[in-house]
Amino acid sequence: MAGEFDLIDRIRARVVARDDVVLCIGDDAALLQPPAGMQLVVAMDTLNAGIHFPHDTAPADIGWKALAVNLSDLAAMGATPAWCTLSLSLPEPDAAWVDAFLDGFEALARQHAVALVGGDTTRGPLSVCVTVFGFVSPGRVLRRDAASVGDEIWVSGTPGDAAEALAQWSACGARDPALRARLDRPTPRVALGLQLPGLAHAAIDISDGLLADLAHVCCASSVGAEIDIDAVPVSDALRAAGLEPDTRRTLQASGGDDYELCFTAPVGARDAIVAAALEAGVPVTRIGRIVKGRDVVATANGAPWTPARAGWDHFGG
Numbered sequence: 068m069a070g071e072f073d074l075i076d077r078i079r080a081r082v083v084a085r086d087d088v089v090l091c092i093g094d095d096a097a098l099l100q101p102p103a104g105m106q107l108v109v110a111m112d113t114l115n116a117g118i119h120f121p122h123d124t125a126p127a128d129i130g131w132k133a134l135a136v137n138l139s140d141l142a143a144m145g146a147t148p149a150w151c152t153l154s155l156s157l158p159e160p161d162a163a164w165v166d167a168f169l170d171g172f173e174a175l176a177r178q179h180a181v182a183l184v185g186g187d188t189t190r191g192p193l194s195v196c197v198t199v200f201g202f203v204s205p206g207r208v209l210r211r212d213a214a215s216v217g218d219e220i221w222v223s224g225t226p227g228d229a230a231e232a233l234a235q236w237s238a239c240g241a242r243d244p245a246l247r248a249r250l251d252r253p254t255p256r257v258a259l260g261l262q263l264p265g266l267a268h269a270a271i272d273i274s275d276g277l278l279a280d281l282a283h284v285c286c287a288s289s290v291g292a293e294i295d296i297d298a299v300p301v302s303d304a305l306r307a308a309g310l311e312p313d314t315r316r317t318l319q320a321s322g323g324d325d326y327e328l329c330f331t332a333p334v335g336a337r338d339a340i341v342a343a344a345l346e347a348g349v350p351v352t353r354i355g356r357i358v359k360g361r362d363v364v365a366t367a368n369g370a371p372w373t374p375a376r377a378g379w380d381h382f383g384g
């Protein structure tokens with residue numbers, strides 16, 4: 068059994084180095100040098116075992132996801148990630164578990180040059196809390212409250228995959244590893260988020276379900292939205308699951324955990340957005356429009372459509 072300080076040493080040995088980290092893990096606090104003239108963007112997300120990931124999730128996947136969901140929040144702000152902190156609550160001080168966790172965490176951290184600069188290690192039920200820090204130029208941030216009537220609504224990737232993976236896991240039947248990978252290792256759309264300031268008006272990342280998260284944008288912006296749910300792209304893996312169309316629509320509209328970006332932009336930005344998405348290497352699709360009002364209204368085959376389940380709320384059930 069390792070001690071707390073042995074675990075911290077293992078973590079310290081693996082972190083990404085950055086010139087703007089003056090003091091890293093090892094002192095009472097980290098000392099960081101933000102770039103002159105930039106605004107600091109901060110986000111925090113916690114993953115609890117059995118609530119935010121299935122109990123059988125591999126430690127490396129937990130590490131990946133803990134950072135990914137946080138980077139997704141920075142992506143939705145149009146921010147460049149720089150640093151993070153990590154609070155680890157572990158039932159046992161298990162060095163092998165921490166090493167495996169770091170395999171996933173640091174793989175994603177290296178992709179985005181994110182330095183883990185500090186944290187806390189405690190004993191308790193398995194829980195991982197990450198805070199990320201990034202930068203934006205003043206006035207270039209993507210906010211939830213900036214959608215305008217007439218904007219088109221866009222979504223990245225293929226929402227619904229993670230929700231179907233969770234459904235397959237819960238049903239204990241056949242499980243598609245490609246879908247499970249989308250649940251365990253979401254891809255934060257950082258490159259796309261960085262392309263959007265100046266083109267998009269409002270943005271949010273889809274953690275709780277497309278309609279629920281879009282409703283947050285509408286509420287913050289005092290606008291309504293119309294979505295054609297059949298315009299939401301379907302991945303090959305989700306199609307191969309052979310679901311009833313309405314079951315599939317519900318997963319795509321209300322399933323959480325995809326960490327795709329949903330954003331609004333004026334019609335005139337269409338071509339520039341397609342070019343930006345190409346540059347970022349992620350497909351984007353127009354799925355609706357911002358309208359007057361307050362409601363998010365979905366249609367399927369031209370008729371009004373409501374999902375069987377509205378969205379994911381950890382405390383609302």
Ligand code: ADP
Pocket residue numbers: 075078091092093094095096097152153154155183184185186187188
């Ligand atoms: P203190 O008791 O002064 O709060 P700790 O013993 O908790 O210090 O932590 C010692 C150092 O290790 C600090 O720099 C802290 O940021 C870092 N640290 C502790 N746990 C983690 C972790 N899970 N990930 C990254 N850094 C950590």
Ligand code: MG
Pocket residue numbers: 186187188
């Ligand atoms: Mg401490």
